[in-house]
Each structure stands twice: as C-alpha cells, then as structure tokens.
Amino acid sequence: MTDSNAKEIQVKPKQEVSSPAEQTKPGVIFTPSVDIFETDRELTLLADLPGVTAENLTIDLRENTLTLTGEVDPFERADEEDILIEYEIGKYYRQFSLSNVIDQGKINANLTDGVLRLTLPKVEEAKPRKIEVKT
C-alpha cells in the first residue's frame, strides 16, 4: 500500500454489556463503538452496528434518554460446523442522555454499511449567536 502514514487497526473485541436491564430474550448484548461530535448547530453520533438492518434497528427517545437497540440475525445456518470463532453476535444496546438543547423533533438517522449516523440538531435558542455591541 502506498500510504504508509495510516496506522494499522488494532483488534478490539466486542464489549459485552454487563446488564443493561432485565432481558426477555436470551443472548449476548454488546455495546457498539461510537463517535460523538458537536458543532454549533448539531450533535452527530456515529455507531458501528455491523449486521444490523434498518428494520432491526430501534432508536427510541423519551425523557431525554436516547436508546439504540439493534438486533442481529444469526450469521450461520444450523447445519454449519464451527471451525474458528473469534466473535460472537448478539444484540447491540447503548443509551445516551441528551440535554434539552437537542431539537428532538428533527433527529435524523441513516444506516449505511453497518454504520449509523444520527444527526441531532440543536434548538434555535441553543445555537450561538453573535451579539452586536451598540455604541
């Protein structure tokens, strides 16, 4: 490869959630890796959710708590025999507390190639404004 500056990705095993809440379905639950960044106008959340389809993803927002839940269908058929298993699959689950500055009606979600991009615009009052000083 030509670009020698790029570092190599380190393996990061999936983080299992210890116990988010009492589960009704058996199975493992993982915390997805996220990036969260903020600009003056909005907050953006990127989450790695490999194997989750749009139908299987639930984004729930109530009382300032944002909950991401992603179901993953089993990858292998029943008649396959394991040779090497390095990762498990299971549900993804993560909760975030949002502040009041988020305009909860304008949240936008987009799932491509297993990455969720959630755009959370700030309400008008929270955006910084330049104040003219009158002389």
Next chain:
Amino acid sequence: MIYRRIFDFPTRGFRSSFRELDRLQRQMEQWQGALSGGALPMPSAGVFPLTNVTEDNDNYYLRAELPGIKSDELDIQVTAKGMSISGERKIPVEGNNVKYHRREREAGKFSRLVNLPDDIDVDKVDAKLENGVLTMTIPKAEKTKPRQITVQ
C-alpha cells in the same frame, strides 16, 4: 506488504449442535483468563478483522465484521488453501469546528491471512459485503468434499 500469519488451525472440538455449550466454554475460558490477571478475550489471532469460519459439506464460510467499509476498499486474494483480506478503513474528517465527545471507532489499515484446513475451489469463491458484514462462500475442492459410499 507484510501479512501476518495468524494461526495453525485450531482443532475442531465440539459439534455445532452444542453451540451454546461452545459459547459457555469460551466464556469460561474468558473468565478464567480474567481471573488469572490478563483479561484474555476470546481466543483470536489478534489481527483485525475478527473472523468466523464455519463449514458444511460443500463450502467453507468466512465472515467478518467490517462496518463502514465499502466493497471497493476491500482487497481479497485467494490462494489454493487460504485467503488474504486487506484494506483500509477510513473515517472521514468531519469539518474543522467539531468538538469530539467520544471517539471509539478506529480507522486504519488492516490485512489478514486466513488458512483453511483443506483445498478450496479458487474460481468459485463468492464474497459479499452487506450491512458491514463480509460473507465469503468458499467451495471446497472436489477431492476434499465428503463422499457418500453406497454399500453394495
């Protein structure tokens, strides 16, 4: 480019019908590792991407989680007994005036070699990348497929 050779093939232990048992066993090993000091995760080659390999009578199946990677950013080479998966995961820069609160997703290059226990049919390997999961269907070579023998 340097490929890291990863493993000699693990022995095939439990049958897949005991998958739950398998999981339990792996978890036990994990806990054991955690107790003895080094928090050992699942047994793995320690090379990105983590890979699951399974087989049935006709094919091997290789699966890896590669969220956010486009199919043209992935380079897959197949040899008679294995394959290499390499590429680069890019996370675009999000403007200048952004303030990061959390940064857990990683970008970078990766390359991984996976050896399969038996010969494969190189021409018929199929790979697809869906929802950030790579699934490769690798047909076994004719001579390595199990054969049913009829008793006369």
